[in-house]
Amino acid sequence: MNYFNNYRCTRCGQEYEPDKPIYLCPVCSKTYQPGMPLPGILECTFDYAQIAQAWEEFCIAFPDANATQKIEELCELFSPLDKEHYPNLPVGNTPLICSQSLMGKTLYLKFDGVNPSGSYKDRASNLMVAEARRLGIKEIVTASTGNAAASLAALCAAAGIKAVIFAPAKAPPAKLVQIKVHNAELHLVEGTYDDAFAAALDYFATHDCLNRNTAYHPFTIEGKKTGGLELFAQLGEVPDYIFVPTGDGVILAGIAKAFYDLKEAGITDRLPALVAAQSESSDAITSYWENGVYADAIKPDTIADSISVKTPSAAHLAVKALKDSDGIGIRVSDEEILSAQKMLASRTGIFCEPSSAATLAAYFQTLEQAWIQDQAKVVLMLTGHGLKDIQAVKFDD
Ligand SMILES: [Zn+2]
Numbered sequence: 001m002n003y004f005n006n007y008r009c010t011r012c013g014q015e016y017e018p019d020k021p022i023y024l025c026p027v028c029s030k031t032y033q034p035g036m037p038l039p040g041i042l043e044c045t046f047d048y049a050q051i052a053q054a055w056e057e058f059c060i061a062f063p064d065a066n067a068t069q070k071i072e073e074l075c076e077l078f079s080p081l082d083k084e085h086y087p088n089l090p091v092g093n094t095p096l097i098c099s100q101s102l103m104g105k106t107l108y109l110k111f112d113g114v115n116p117s118g119s120y121k122d123r124a125s126n127l128m129v130a131e132a133r134r135l136g137i138k139e140i141v142t143a144s145t146g147n148a149a150a151s152l153a154a155l156c157a158a159a160g161i162k163a164v165i166f167a168p169a170k171a172p173p174a175k176l177v178q179i180k181v182h183n184a185e186l187h188l189v190e191g192t193y194d195d196a197f198a199a200a201l202d203y204f205a206t207h208d209c210l211n212r213n214t215a216y217h218p219f220t221i222e223g224k225k226t227g228g229l230e231l232f233a234q235l236g237e238v239p240d241y242i243f244v245p246t247g248d249g250v251i252l253a254g255i256a257k258a259f260y261d262l263k264e265a266g267i268t269d270r271l272p273a274l275v276a277a278q279s280e281s282s283d284a285i286t287s288y289w290e291n292g293v294y295a296d297a298i299k300p301d302t303i304a305d306s307i308s309v310k311t312p313s314a315a316h317l318a319v320k321a322l323k324d325s326d327g328i329g330i331r332v333s334d335e336e337i338l339s340a341q342k343m344l345a346s347r348t349g350i351f352c353e354p355s356s357a358a359t360l361a362a363y364f365q366t367l368e369q370a371w372i373q374d375q376a377k378v379v380l381m382l383t384g385h386g387l388k389d390i391q392a393v394k395f396d397d
Helices: 048-061 067-077 122-135 147-159 173-181 193-205 218-235 250-264 284-291 315-324 334-348 354-369 386-392
Strands: 004-009 042-046 096-102 105-111 139-143 162-168 185-189 241-245 273-279 328-332 378-382
Touching: 042 218, 042 250, 048 067, 067 218, 096 218, 096 334, 105 218, 105 354, 122 139, 122 147, 122 218, 122 250, 139 147, 139 193, 147 162, 147 173, 162 173, 162 193, 173 185, 173 386, 185 193, 218 250, 218 378, 241 250, 241 354, 250 273, 250 315, 273 284, 273 315, 273 354, 284 315, 284 328, 328 334, 328 354, 334 354, 334 386, 354 378
Parallel strands: 105 378, 139 162, 162 185, 241 273, 241 378, 273 328
Antiparallel strands: 004 042, 096 105
16 A cells, blocks of 8 residues: 555656656656756655545554654655565664764764665665566666665665666775675776766666666655655654755755655645755756756766766756755865764764765855854765775875
C-alpha cells in the first residue's frame, strides 16, 4: 500500500501515469541539449489527504513514538514504492548530532557517511534498485563522480542486479575500489562528470536497463528527500536552516521535496531556508540564483570532487528550492573546505569528505554576515565519509 499518485513535469505541469519507467517529461525534454541542465524533470505526487489521515492515525496510536519509529512511518507514507521491493541493506535513519563544539555555536550535524557505501547517495540508489526489482529489470546504469556509483554498486550487489558505471578517470581511488569490489562494470571516461553523464545516456539508449543518472529518473530525487523527512522526525519540527553540499543540485532538490510534501499533507506549515554550499570554482547554481540566468561553471576544479560539476543537471529545481525557501547560495574556497573538514574531525569526531565540510565553511561565512539568528536551528548535511578521499586531507607537518 502506498500513496503515490503520478509523475508531474516540474516545467509544464503535465502529469504521467506511474505504471512504466519514465524519465524526463517527453514534451519538455525535446528541448534538451547536452551541456545544459535537464529540462522537464519529473516529480512524484502523492495522495496528500490520505497521507495526512494516516499520519494523524499514527500519531494517535503511538503518541510516544520515538524518532526512529516516526522516520519509518514518514518514509513509508511518502515512498513511491512498497517496502517489499527495497533491497536487503538498510539505508538512512542516520544520526543527527547536536554539537556545541564548533566555535561555540549549536549546530545539528546530519552524518550520512554511516550509510552502507558511506554516502547520502545510497538513498537514491536504494529506491532505484527497488524500482528495478519491481519491474524485473536486471541492470542499472549510471554516471557518477564516484559516490553515486559506489552506492549503486553496493545496493545492486545486495539485490543481485548488474550495475554499469561511467566515472571520470580521475575519481578518488577509494571510490573506484568500492565500485570494483562490489563487482560493478566500470567504464572510466576521460574528462569530467558531464562527459560521463553523456556516455551513460549513450549506453542506456542501446541496453535494456534503468538509468540512475542523477535527476534523470524522478526517483533519484525521491530517494534523496528521505534525509529531509528524517530531519523533521529527529528534530520534532522543521529546522530553520539546512546547509547542503551542492554540485548537481539533486540533494538540495530532494531535501526541498521532503518539506514540500510535508507541507502539502498539512503535517508542517513552513519550509526551512536552504543554503547551497558550493565550491567557488563549481558555482553554477549560486550564479544562476544570483543572476536569474543560467551559465555553466567556467572551470570546475576543486578538492571537493563530489560537488565538482560544470553543468548541474537539476539547476532549475535547485534554484527554485533556494527561492521558494528564502535560501541562498554560498561559494567557499578549497582552503576553507579543508580547514572546516579538520575542525569537524578534531572537534566532533566526524570525519566527512571535503564536499560535506563545505557546509561548515559556508556556515562560517554566514556568521560574518550575521544572517542567521542565534536561536535558529541550523543543520549541516554531512553527506559523505572522509575515508572515501584520504588524499584530499592535508597536514601541516
Ligand atoms: Zn513538461
